[in-house]
Amino acid sequence: MSAESPSPRGVPLLEARDVSASYGHVQALKPTSLHIAEGELVTILGPNGAGKTTLMRALTRLTASKGSVLFRGEDISGLSTHKLARRGIIMVQEGRGLFPQMSVRENLIIGGYLHPADTEEQMGTVFDLFPRLRERVDQLAGSLSGGEQQMLAIGRALMAKPQLLMLDEPSLGLAPRAAFEILNTLRELNRRGIGILLVEQKAPLALRLAQRVYVISLGKIVAELQTHEIKSHHDLARYYLH
Ligand SMILES: Nc1ncnc2c1ncn2[C@@H]1O[C@H](COP(=O)(O)OP(=O)(O)O)[C@@H](O)[C@H]1O
Ligand SMILES: [Mg+2]
Structure with missing residues (x-):
């Protein structure tokens, strides 16, 4: 679906380094680093109010943020939505x-x-x-x-x-069947080579799909897990308890 060449070997599709964001004096997102490899589907999982939307908007500077964001090794921090789109980065925001x-x-x-x-x-x-x-x-x-x-x-x-599709809770407010359908389509898109960063609050949906999960709580990434680790340990809930 995309004409662009992939990243040089070993260079992530997207990399965030110490990205943080504040609303007034409140730091809603503590310095956060994460990456998405070429062809990966990564989920950011966390309870309501954890900072998921803030993180996604901070990555694209829709919310004022600090730190840097690299796309295929190139600094894209501060680029406008239009310029990001030209690079192949598209975000589907909450509320659609x-x-x-x-x-x-x-x-x-x-x-x-x-x-x-x-x-x-x-x-x-x-x-x-x-x-x-x-x-x-x-x-x-x-x-x-x-x-x-x-x-x-x-x-x-x-x-x-897009080369990278970022989605903020696409399942929000949908009946289970519709949510399932949407997320299955994301898997299919990922199979076609599109990198996907999915923000999701419903753990079962996220785990069904993603290869890797970051768990975010109180504005901080508290765990990075391979999906199969979570399935075998049933231990996700403790990251939600603070
Ligand atoms: N525009 C804003 N002004 C002030 N505080 C905000 C704003 N948006 C979000 N927050 C606060 O930042 C925190 C993280 O919110 P958000 O990123 O929307 O969480 P999530 O998407 O995980 O539900 C919450 O405490 C929320 O109340
Ligand atoms: Mg949100």
Whole structure:
């Protein structure tokens, strides 16, 4: 799905070094370092209020932050959303940010503004992933169900041909079945080579998907675990207790 060459061997797709963020005097995100390898699906797991959204927004400087962020070894700290998109970094924010008075098609076209010549082809890819969007192509985004809106938000992100997709709780507010469907699609996208950073509050969903999990609590990463370690120890809960 992407034309760019992968990172040089051993260089992470994304690397954050001591990224922190404050709201006034409150440091909501303590200096945090993390990485996503090329082709990896990594989950940031943590309870409500832990700092997941702050972390994701700090990585893209939507929230003022300190520290540095590297993409394939190049410093991208402070680049605008538009410049990040040009590099292939796309974020699907909590709340989805769709244009409710525009149709499914129009929302997708906007997402594809970087690659106008490929709009039709890319839209076909999105519709193959989410057939429900094809059926509702002329429907207003605001009239879609929650699950369909999330599909559209992800579809719109895909129109930009991301190398790295960052998603903030795409399962939030969805019925279990819709959440499952969305997360399965993320796995499929990852199989196609897109790096994925997924923020998720529901541990079972996160563990089903990710190869590696960072656990965040009170604005700090308190654990980095391989998914299979967690499954064998059933010990995730203790990271939630403070
Ligand atoms: N705009 C803001 N102004 C002040 N405090 C905020 C703001 N956004 C989030 N916070 C606080 O920062 C902490 C982390 O919030 P957030 O990153 O949204 O957590 P999560 O996404 O894990 O639920 C919480 O204590 C929250 O109340
Ligand atoms: Mg959040």
